[in-house]
Amino acid sequence: MLQVKNLSVSYRGNYALREINFNLEPGQLVGIFGPNGAGKSTMIKAMLDLIPATSGVVTFKGNPLKQKLDKVAYVAQRSQIDWDYPIKVKNVVMMARTIPTGLFRYPSRQSQELVKMALKRVEIWDLRNRQIGELSGGQQQRVFLARTLAQQAEIFFFDEPFVGVDRKTENIIFEIFHELQEQGKIVMVVSHDLGESIKNYTDILLLNQKIITFGHREEVLNQRNLDIAYENHILPEV
Ligand SMILES: Nc1ncnc2c1ncn2[C@@H]1O[C@H](COP(=O)(O)OP(=O)(O)OP(=O)(O)O)[C@@H](O)[C@H]1O
Numbered sequence: 001m002l003q004v005k006n007l008s009v010s011y012r013g014n015y016a017l018r019e020i021n022f023n024l025e026p027g028q029l030v031g032i033f034g035p036n037g038a039g040k041s042t043m044i045k046a047m048l049d050l051i052p053a054t055s056g057v058v059t060f061k062g063n064p065l066k067q068k069l070d071k072v073a074y075v076a077q078r079s080q081i082d083w084d085y086p087i088k089v090k091n092v093v094m095m096a097r098t099i100p101t102g103l104f105r106y107p108s109r110q111s112q113e114l115v116k117m118a119l120k121r122v123e124i125w126d127l128r129n130r131q132i133g134e135l136s137g138g139q140q141q142r143v144f145l146a147r148t149l150a151q152q153a154e155i156f157f158f159d160e161p162f163v164g165v166d167r168k169t170e171n172i173i174f175e176i177f178h179e180l181q182e183q184g185k186i187v188m189v190v191s192h193d194l195g196e197s198i199k200n201y202t203d204i205l206l207l208n209q210k211i212i213t214f215g216h217r218e219e220v221l222n223q224r225n226l227d228i229a230y231e232n233h234i235l236p237e238v
């Protein structure tokens with residue numbers, strides 16, 4: 001359903017991503033892992049056409065994904081968001097409804113309901129009138145999660161959503177990922193947490209410029225693959 005074919009990206013002549021190929025079907029919850037600089041964020045941005053690819057195509061139901069971006073929800077890595085931008089929490093979430101609403105039109109009753117449901121789902125309805133910059137890191141992360149829910153997308157990308165969030169927020173985020181999965185959405189999540197929480201993913205994609213391995217979690221997650229992805233070479237004995 002979602003197909004990535006031969007996707008490569010280079011920055012000023014240096015490859016960040018080489019010939020990425022994979023297919024995803026509805027209901028897959030994919031954890032994307034790899035060391036810093038492996039190209040995880042680059043892969044997502046290239047899939048969304050936010051940066052140019054050197055080669056490759058990404059299709060959704062047979063059409064270029066870049067023509068279907070209304071079906072895609074994306075939360076960027078925290079470091080790439082401007083937290084001083086003066087905007088209220090409820091309006092950050094309402095941004096998800098810009099395409100269905102039209103840029104300068106008043107949001108429909110349905111859009112307002114969707115925003116309300118999303119804010120309640122992530123348990124920050126009480127904070128709706130605060131400025132985004134006045135929220136804690138974990139609360140901000142919930143706002144962006146709510147925005148993706150209000151968008152009613154089919155494909156979801158989250159780039160390191162668990163950075164700086166406590167266990168309660170992490171649990172809420174995973175609960176929502178599972179709900180999306182049950183609704184037959186495709187969910188891709190970049191993470192560095194190789195601990196217990198990895199059991200939440202149906203599939204794992206290990207990346208280090210190229211795909212080291214991709215498949216069902218139980219089948220591909222082993223020490224050998226992790227060593228290759230993270231370049232852990234066994235030290236010679238002294
Ligand atoms: N705009 C850019 N211009 C030049 N090089 C870039 C740019 N963005 C990323 N890179 C380089 O491309 C490589 C992949 O970066 P990317 O941000 O995709 O890694 P990542 O896997 O998301 O890492 P992290 O875990 O640190 O977020 C790195 O070597 C990085 O320095």
Ligand SMILES: [Mg+2]
Pocket residue numbers: 040041042077159
């Ligand atoms: Mg990154």
